[in-house]
Amino acid sequence: VDNIFPEDPEEGLVKANMEKLTFFALSAPEKLDRIAAYLSERLTRELNRHRYGYVCIAMEAMEQLLLACHCQSINLLVESFLSTLRLLLEADKPHLHILATNSFVKFANIEEDTPSYHRSYDFFVSRFSEMCHSDHEDLDTRNKIRVSGIRGLQGVVRKTVDDELQVNIWEPRHMEQIVPALLVNLHGLFSAFPSLFSGSPAEQTEVCFRELLCRAAYGHINNAIKPVLMHLDSHSLWQGRGFAVQCFQIIMYSIQSQHSHLVIQQLLGHLDANSRSPASVRAGIVEVLSEAAVIEATGSVGPTVLEVFNTLLRQLRQSVDYQLTGYYDNGGKHKTSSIEEKKLQDAVIKTIGSFANTLPIYQRSEVMLFIMGKIPVPGIYPALGSPNSGFEGSRMIQVMLLKSLLQVSEHYESSNLLTALPSSFLEPLLSFTLMEDPEIRLLVLSILTLLIDRRHNASRLTTAGIKRVVLGVHHDICTFQHDVFVFMQHAQRLYRHVYLASREENSGRSHYQALFTLLAVLSVELANEEVVVDLIRLILALQEMTLSNQECLSVFNRCGIHALCAAFLNLLSQLGPPPTLHQHITQVIESREKDAPHLLPEVMFCDKPSLVAFRLNYCFIVEEDRLSKRKSIGDAVSLQVDMDLPFCPDTPQTEHITFETLKNAIGVVEEEERRKRMEVVERFQTAPFEEIAAQCGARTSLLQSKLNQVFELIIRPPPSPSGHSAPRSTPVYEMKFPDLCVY
Secondary structure, X not given: OHHHOOOOHHHOOOHHHHHHHHHHHHHOHHHHHHHHHHHHHHHHHHHHOOOHHHHHHHHHHHHHHHHHOXXXXXXXXXXXXXXXXXXXXXXXXXXXXXXXXXXXXXXXXOOOOOOOOOOOOHHHHHHHHHHHOOOOOOHHHHHHHHHHHHXXXXXXXXXXXXXXXXXXXXXXXXXXXXXXXXXXXXXXXHOOOHHHHOOOXXXXXXXXXXXXXXXXXXXXXXXXXXXXXXXXXXXXXXXXXXXXXXXXXXXXXXXXXHHHHHHHHHHHHHHHHOOOOOHHHHHHHHHHHHHHHHHOOOOOOOOOHHHHHHHHHHHHHHHHHHHHHOEXXXXXXXXXXXXXXXXXXXHHHHHHHHXXXXXXXXXXXXXHHHHHHHOOOOOOOOOOOOXXXXXXXXXXXXXXXXXXXXXXXXXXXXXXXXXXXXXXXXXXXXHHHHOOOHHHHHHHHHHHHHHHOOOOOHHHHHHHHHHOOOOOOOOOOOOOHHHHHHHHHHHHHHHHHHHHHOOOOOOOHHHHHHHHHHHHHHHHHOOOHHHHHHHHHHHHHHHHHHHOOOOOOOHHHHHHHHHHHHHHHHHHHOOOOOHHHHHHHHHHHHHHHHHXXXXXXXXXXXXXXXXXXXXXXXXXXXXXXXXXOOOOHHHHOOOEOOOOOOOOOOOOOOOOOOHHHHHHHHHHHHHHHHHHHHHHHHHXXXXXXXXXXXXXXXXXXXXXXXXXXXXXXXXXXXXXXXXXXXXXXXXXXXXXXXXXXXX
């Protein structure tokens, strides 16, 4: 052994003598332990004398012996080798740390057939992790130390992860050291100043981190992910679309695909644990969940699919409470803002859509029913908000859950209407079309359109109706009879809700445009004669409503309904009915373009519609009794038109009235009516039962008195021709008859 050391350490290892030593060790393997022990003793002596050249020569000799020995005899050498590495790693010289790490990596790449039961790597895990956190003042030296630490951890993982007889590297005490050490260096890879990290350990860290995760079995995922969550918490790295998202992208792409749902469950549990954290933290976790769901490609989020959505909906409910109270804790110490909570709510809604898109069709239907069951419906479902949130909290939850349904519906594709719109889903959904809140009504119309529009014609139909151009649509003439049968079961109720929704005083441009799109999609998806006839009847009923003086419709409502009818009939005339219908509709539209452009969709459906004084005489009229007897489209399009000029030359010009003028004029009345409605709702929500019962009882008494007056008038005899009134007879309901009297 002494002969391999030269007189001058700069000359390096004496190769000839090293070959002799290697031959001797292979010839007499029983002496390997004595050779290794002497080499270790010599290295320790040189280390204490600070003769680092000879230290390097000793390490090189031990490495060559390790590589040359057979697997059966390597255990005789390893113990001395590892104890020597400990000495070098405990020294205070960075170059010795790097030397020891390089030797350990070479040892880790050696495959061993003979297990070792007494070998421990705890010290190396701890020391290499510490090197990954090096804060040496020299940047180049710091990077070299950190890279060495990362390579050392990578060597420990390779040496132990596949050998069940070795130390269990997946234990929490080891993962809590390894994972944070890697994440600290991984952060540099996504830094905003990459030029500062040239030659940094970030890329080496990513390789090591991916290798660690890809070797994780089912039972090891939780131990590997928990330190990641703790690191992001302690360093406040959840905020924004930054390191947290990119970190979990690496995780989701690295682990085995069948284990990805375990990561989702860990994130959901962590989201619940942070329910009383700032909105930015909760939004960051939700954003990570959304990205993880997109990457998760197995088509399932684990055995508890609905639990995922239940957790997200619970976060929405809590966010509403925090937004209304202004605090995200029960003690009222930590304030939050509406802007931050709205960002969180948008992130949760987006995440619900991301999760739903990974599910098969049948599970998406279950999710939609599940979400619908969580929406507060007046008179059916209780409010989800806390007792302090009240009416406004329930309204906000309704809006957000409907937005969640809209996200799920955007990519929902079903082969039949029964799956897309079962009765248990359609009935509560339609009830929202009559809500006072315009945002809720618009969301419901959008959801219905998306679920019915299986051929994705909505955008084309909307453009064709507004701009009056013919665009190509996917039109299926051979509609499945089963779909028509299913639709006809709910058709009348749907038509009724469309009719009533068009009358809402706070409907805007987008509402009438959404109503047109829904009717247009119905006419294309269900290319059935009976359906089209019913739709024409609905349109004519809407026109009749706008012409009736008994209906309390605003000018904007009347113009919006006329524009809706014109757009739909124009579109319908291009889909195949008789040419006479198309010719008549074209004439009416051309006449409106000259004298009443405010009744056309291109004017009413624009961003800022302008209304002028007009007479509502341009309409499509069908005789009600004749139409009710028609069975075909050809018979149903017998149309008559009343073409009175809206302006006469002799009539003086009236003042132009805009929508804003009318809105300001009736604003006070509308506000008073809205206030009264809110008072009624609030009274029924908060007043004691006895008070409500007393009020209802008073109304009942008043009603009974009115009925008595009506009965008096009904039973009063007619006046006598002689002028004398006949004697008053006893009312029938006051007569007493014998028990055996039979009528």
